[in-house]
Amino acid sequence: MAQDLGESQGQLPEEVNEFLVESHENLDRLDRDLVALEADPMDKERLSSIFRTIHTIKGTCGFLGFQKLESVTHVGENLLSKLRDGELILNPAITDALLAMVDAVREMLARIESTASDGEVTYPELIARLTEAAAGSLSGTVAVAPVLAAAPADEPTKVEPVVDNPSQSEALAPPVVATSDLASKVAAADAAKEPIEAKSVISDSSVRVDVGLLDRLMNLVGELVLARNQILQHTAGEANSALVATTQRLNLITSELQEGVMKTRMQPIGTIWSKFPRVVRDLSQSLSKHVRLELEGKETELDRTIIEAIKDPLTHLVRNSVDHGIEMPEIRSANSKPDEGILTLSAYHEGGYVNIEVIDDGAGIDPLKLKAKAIEKGLITVEQASKMSDREVQHLIFMPGFSTAEKVTNVSGRGVGMDVVKTNIERIGGSIEVNSELGKGSTFKIRIPLTLAIIPALIIKSAGERFAIPQVSLVELVRLEAEQAKVDIDAVDGAPVCRLRGHLLPLVKLSEVLKLESELVEDEGATNIVVLQADHRQFGLVVDHVVDTEEIVVKPLGKQIKSVNTFAGATIMGDGRVALILDVMGVAKAGHVVSESLDSRSGSVSESRGDYVADKEALLLLGLGHSARVAVPLASVDRLEEFETDSLEWAGSQPVVQYRNGIMPLLWLASALGVDAGDASDSKLQVVVHSSLGRSVGIVVGSILDITEEQVTLDPYGSRDAIRGSAVIQGKVTDVVDLTPLVEAVVGELVGVGVIE
Amino acid sequence: MNIGNALAVGENEHEVSLKVQQYCTFFLGDLYLGVAVEDVQEVIRQQEMTPVPLSSPLVKGIVNLRGQIVTALDLRHRFGMSAYEKPPMNIVIRADDGPVSLLVDEIGDVVELDQSSYEATPETVDKLSAELVTGVFKLQGKLLLVLGLDKAIQFSEAA
Numbered sequence A: 001m002a003q004d005l006g007e008s009q010g011q012l013p014e015e016v017n018e019f020l021v022e023s024h025e026n027l028d029r030l031d032r033d034l035v036a037l038e039a040d041p042m043d044k045e046r047l048s049s050i051f052r053t054i055h056t057i058k059g060t061c062g063f064l065g066f067q068k069l070e071s072v073t074h075v076g077e078n079l080l081s082k083l084r085d086g087e088l089i090l091n092p093a094i095t096d097a098l099l100a101m102v103d104a105v106r107e108m109l110a111r112i113e114s115t116a117s118d119g120e121v122t123y124p125e126l127i128a129r130l131t132e133a134a135a136g137s138l139s140g141t142v143a144v145a146p147v148l149a150a151a152p153a154d155e156p157t158k159v160e161p162v163v164d165n166p167s168q169s170e171a172l173a174p175p176v177v178a179t180s181d182l183a184s185k186v187a188a189a190d191a192a193k194e195p196i197e198a199k200s201v202i203s204d205s206s207v208r209v210d211v212g213l214l215d216r217l218m219n220l221v222g223e224l225v226l227a228r229n230q231i232l233q234h235t236a237g238e239a240n241s242a243l244v245a246t247t248q249r250l251n252l253i254t255s256e257l258q259e260g261v262m263k264t265r266m267q268p269i270g271t272i273w274s275k276f277p278r279v280v281r282d283l284s285q286s287l288s289k290h291v292r293l294e295l296e297g298k299e300t301e302l303d304r305t306i307i308e309a310i311k312d313p314l315t316h317l318v319r320n321s322v323d324h325g326i327e328m329p330e331i332r333s334a335n336s337k338p339d340e341g342i343l344t345l346s347a348y349h350e351g352g353y354v355n356i357e358v359i360d361d362g363a364g365i366d367p368l369k370l371k372a373k374a375i376e377k378g379l380i381t382v383e384q385a386s387k388m389s390d391r392e393v394q395h396l397i398f399m400p401g402f403s404t405a406e407k408v409t410n411v412s413g414r415g416v417g418m419d420v421v422k423t424n425i426e427r428i429g430g431s432i433e434v435n436s437e438l439g440k441g442s443t444f445k446i447r448i449p450l451t452l453a454i455i456p457a458l459i460i461k462s463a464g465e466r467f468a469i470p471q472v473s474l475v476e477l478v479r480l481e482a483e484q485a486k487v488d489i490d491a492v493d494g495a496p497v498c499r500l501r502g503h504l505l506p507l508v509k510l511s512e513v514l515k516l517e518s519e520l521v522e523d524e525g526a527t528n529i530v531v532l533q534a535d536h537r538q539f540g541l542v543v544d545h546v547v548d549t550e551e552i553v554v555k556p557l558g559k560q561i562k563s564v565n566t567f568a569g570a571t572i573m574g575d576g577r578v579a580l581i582l583d584v585m586g587v588a589k590a591g592h593v594v595s596e597s598l599d600s601r602s603g604s605v606s607e608s609r610g611d612y613v614a615d616k617e618a619l620l621l622l623g624l625g626h627s628a629r630v631a632v633p634l635a636s637v638d639r640l641e642e643f644e645t646d647s648l649e650w651a652g653s654q655p656v657v658q659y660r661n662g663i664m665p666l667l668w669l670a671s672a673l674g675v676d677a678g679d680a681s682d683s684k685l686q687v688v689v690h691s692s693l694g695r696s697v698g699i700v701v702g703s704i705l706d707i708t709e710e711q712v713t714l715d716p717y718g719s720r721d722a723i724r725g726s727a728v729i730q731g732k733v734t735d736v737v738d739l740t741p742l743v744e745a746v747v748g749e750l751v752g753v754g755v756i757e
Numbered sequence B: 001m002n003i004g005n006a007l008a009v010g011e012n013e014h015e016v017s018l019k020v021q022q023y024c025t026f027f028l029g030d031l032y033l034g035v036a037v038e039d040v041q042e043v044i045r046q047q048e049m050t051p052v053p054l055s056s057p058l059v060k061g062i063v064n065l066r067g068q069i070v071t072a073l074d075l076r077h078r079f080g081m082s083a084y085e086k087p088p089m090n091i092v093i094r095a096d097d098g099p100v101s102l103l104v105d106e107i108g109d110v111v112e113l114d115q116s117s118y119e120a121t122p123e124t125v126d127k128l129s130a131e132l133v134t135g136v137f138k139l140q141g142k143l144l145l146v147l148g149l150d151k152a153i154q155f156s157e158a159a
Helices: A002-007 A014-039 A044-064 A067-084 A092-115 A124-134 A146-150 A166-171 A182-193 A211-234 A241-264 A276-286 A304-325 A329-334 A367-376 A382-387 A390-398 A418-427 A482-488 A584-590 A598-608 A669-673 A739-749 B003-010 B013-018 B127-132 B149-153
Strands: A266-268 A291-296 A301-303 A341-350 A353-360 A431-437 A441-449 A454-462 A465-470 A474-480 A497-500 A503-509 A527-534 A537-543 A545-553 A567-572 A578-582 A613-624 A628-633 A639-644 A649-651 A654-659 A662-668 A684-692 A695-701 A703-713 A723-729 A732-737 B020-028 B031-036 B040-044 B059-065 B068-074 B089-095 B098-104 B106-114 B118-120 B133-139 B142-147
Touching: A014 A044, A014 A092, A044 A067, A044 A092, A067 A092, A067 A124, A092 A124, A211 A241, A211 A545, A241 A266, A266 A304, A276 A291, A276 A304, A301 A304, A304 A341, A304 A353, A304 A418, A304 A441, A367 A382, A367 A390, A390 A418, A390 A431, A418 A431, A454 A527, A454 A537, A465 A545, A474 A482, A474 A497, A482 A497, A503 A527, A503 A639, A527 A545, A527 A584, A537 A584, A545 A567, A578 A584, A578 B059, A613 A669, A613 A695, A628 A669, A628 A703, A628 A723, A654 A695, A662 A669, A662 A684, A662 A739, A669 A695, A669 A732, A684 A703, A684 A739, A695 A739, A703 A723, B020 B089, B020 B098, B020 B142, B031 B106, B059 B098, B089 B106, B089 B149, B106 B133, B127 B133, B127 B149
Parallel strands: A291 A341, A465 A578, A503 A537, A628 A732, A662 A695, B031 B142, B068 B098
Antiparallel strands: A266 A301, A341 A353, A353 A441, A431 A441, A454 A465, A454 A545, A474 A527, A497 A503, A527 A537, A567 A578, A613 A628, A613 A703, A639 A684, A649 A654, A654 A662, A684 A695, A723 A732, B020 B031, B020 B106, B040 B089, B059 B068, B089 B098, B118 B133, B133 B142
């Protein structure tokens, strides 16, 4: 490989260039560290840092194919690891040997830079000397471990000189140098053979800047952005045209500066992609699969902190796609697909975010298989599974403790699951989605912010205070006028929900969650709902006013308030005041919207099978007739609907309504339970939609009272077929009803009904 | 904060007169308190404050100190006193992990004090104050209580 690289002389491959720049710097530091270490041989931190440096160089040159460099650093690393572990103590002899190694490495690097190969010199003496030192037998070496002290002093060297080309190795008799200033002699010998440019060029072409300085610059730019926002506000109604023009210029310059400073922290995503061709190749070989990797948008840039953070999740996704996504060649050809699977990594910018897609043309995700697996693992119940859309099912793979690989391979399924991938991506404010078509392949789409420092946010007001909501969590804004709100918001007491396009959206009042004293100056009685996404669950945040969207600079909170997890940080607004940034996940938890997540729910349901005692579950409270109250598990409720009495039709003896281009049979809960329905004078039917056996059934109830989540202790008194028992809920005796047996009885009767236009 | 060191030096009779320290003093209710000048970053007037819902009652809010978010602590509450009667002043303390502001009633002078007039907190001081005060300087006609910054800034949620 080293020889191959020689062809492109003068223009080294990018990864070699990077390796050189990095190594030159590391070596400079190494010199200083080694000398400092001699003064304090027990400085563990310094030793570890030296070890890491050499380890990195060794690893990279192994990858790039510089074998001679690798063999020298390898023995050096051995020696250093012993020093680091305290088996040996540094003395001048060892330091000399290590410094000689640094010199040798530097020579080889210079050679790589000028000839793109690490040359023919193999440094056998240096290797021998380092090996000897590592064995604790170099003159003057003090071995700490007794085992090592007992080792024979003249232990033969095990390391063979490594030479690429045997024919050349004969011609190149290793020079025998016994003294300690071997490095300089080798260098002199080299200098005669192949002239090396005195000054390294690559290391001068770029400047390394302290990350701390960049962060400070970023902060200052953040301040400038805020000051600019302020000036823009002040000059909005200004007549002085010179001032307005200057402000415009300031505006432009600030934006450009912001962009420029952000760029200094940017790295192309290609830096982490560069290792994937190898990963994919090795992996597909070991699995006997044919996989072609295609990279699109390598030059897409991301903040360096984010690049670091997505490295591991991305690697996992790539491995996962090769292992689980792409099928064996036989299966592929049987399905008339080309033998070779294609794995595409694609990155592109989109409105302040970067999208990274991992696309394979493999088997795709089988929702049935997934469901079965999830049920088997107790992650969801059969009932939940029957109601899940394919999309929801696909997202099951992100649940903790999920792995569909039929057998655990050494490739994936080592306990690091997709849930970890998801958590890691969410930690940096990103999101991940999966889209899969059975037989066609899967696409994992990661969406991450360009930078963590300046983010677009929605500014809202609640109880007179402003709060910022990161736009990444924002789904939509809903404004319900007073009249509409009365219709669309149900069960205002306790746990309000909103009917939004046929779905029930749990509502959380921000002022309640934050225990703010709401001024009750509601926006002309209208309700402003900010629909947010928290962990694949949507909820509506009720706020007093929606102000505007703005670019905000995220600032950390002091440790005295770090423990409040409803806030992700703070920002300074245009008027100089501080506004808190909401942590959407934290707000959802505080509002109990996600406390009952799928995994926690499944636990309680599986335990409660058999005895329905003392499990906490969300219940929908319904009124029947004058005074009867029943509760049904919220999990069994699809939707709440309202139908005009006029829309009632009959299919034989079965009352039905037309619903979503189909026919939905209706069932009167009161009569099914044998309760007096009272006078049905109301012109509207309140209907709870429940699905069973693949069919939706509308359950007509008297009224919808509330949603409650509480620990219910059931008294078996009055328990019948569909009634689990009775309990005291919200201070009243309430029957808890199981809808499934009731509905199945109706669905069983209903075969062969269709709509005739 | 450097009282420990100062005391150690104070034991050495010859150096006593050399060892003087400057204290930034302030008033809180009827207490006259002080913190070592080197722990103080700056003193600023009443700032526009943003309350932090759900945080400890000791957190009065957060303020914008030239682009930095600084937590302002309710020192009166910390000493079990009633709410501030007039707009408080901010004494911005240099803490290990960034500045923290202490809200006080009024700012006093910066005084130079000889360690020889220093004494440990007397037993008679009530329990809450005793916890927050590390020692006392006997001045003419009054006592200057030295505020223990570690305790004043770090508190458990229960405090």
